[in-house]
Amino acid sequence: MTFHNPNLVGESLELKRDTSADPIDAAAAALVEIKAELADRLKGLETKADAADKLAERLAKLEAKANRPGALVQKADETDAELETKAFSSFLRTGRVDAADLETKALTLDSASGSVLAPKTVADGVIQKLIEFSPIRSIAQTMTMSGPLVEWMRLKEEVEPGTVTEIGPRPEDEPSFDSIDVKPFESAVIVPVSKTLLEDSAIDLVSFLSGHLAKKFGQREAKQFVLGRGNGMNEAEGVLVSSAVDTLDAAAVSLKADDLIDLFHAIPTPFSGRGHWLMNRQTMGAIRKLKNAQGDYLWQAALAAGQPPSILGRPVLEAPDMPNPTAGSTPIIFGDFATGYLIADRVGLEIKTDELTGWNNGIVKVLARRRVGGRVIEGDALVKLKLKAA
Incomplete structure (x- = not known):
């Protein structure tokens, strides 16, 4: 026989007759079975109802967020990198960081300071701009530091093999090493921007950061890589002032063709074959x-x-920071910068916004900082030309 439940649309329970047992016992067993199956089905319906309620609640929150002024919504064809860049621009305009927001989740936060780091797309653009204004960066060896110091081992005395007979003793010669350390040094700037400009979207802050700020940071680090006095001055070591780089003294107070030929041959062939000339526009x-x-x-x-x-x-x-070719100056450096000079980046571009200290004047301050170090690690790969004093 078949039982129909009016509350379960389209569903029915079938009770098969058991002719081998007592009819009353068979009916009782069938009723127990029906009761258990109905309980299971009702439980399943309750579970589905709970899931539907949660889904509706989640959709309501997303809808409310999407309707919020200035809220970020990821488009179907929008990549994570594009969303992160958009979120970064929104952060610069509002200064808000809310862990529950979609835009905040797209940002990269510094775990130590809580600052927002520039997205990779922006950071790559900044590095590219730095290369444009810092020629040494484009040819030197670069690395990303994971700590406050990099120790670099350098071969000081090489091993010298000797001639031996078939069964004669073999000479011993032990190499010696010394170590140099490369530390990152901080550069920072505060840029005041009108709050009205930010609110009215009058400027593209992402383009501003990857343009103007990158230019200024690039110019500063370019000067350090050439003229920096090293760790004692809280800046990178400059190639021009490093005692590890040999100097070739010219015979005259002005540049001569023979001086350039001598400079080219003043370093070993492997280095000269990978060498670059570094000079300013007047020297060119x-x-x-x-x-x-x-x-x-x-x-x-x-x-x-x-x-x-x-x-x-x-x-x-x-290199604009190189000296002019005047008497007694050192206007040219030549050599293999990829072997001779190391640039160590610690913090690429870190950004914060300050809406409080400039509130009375309607100013939002954009705070930017970088940490980078640089040092000559193989002086034999480089040489500099010094003109004769007058």
């Missing part, structure tokens, strides 16, 4: 007029757009 202008003994210009224009010019087959980079 003076070298463009120099000719060798055969009357050929030493300066060779770039073979393709976007490529640097060359001297003796090696590329020339412009």
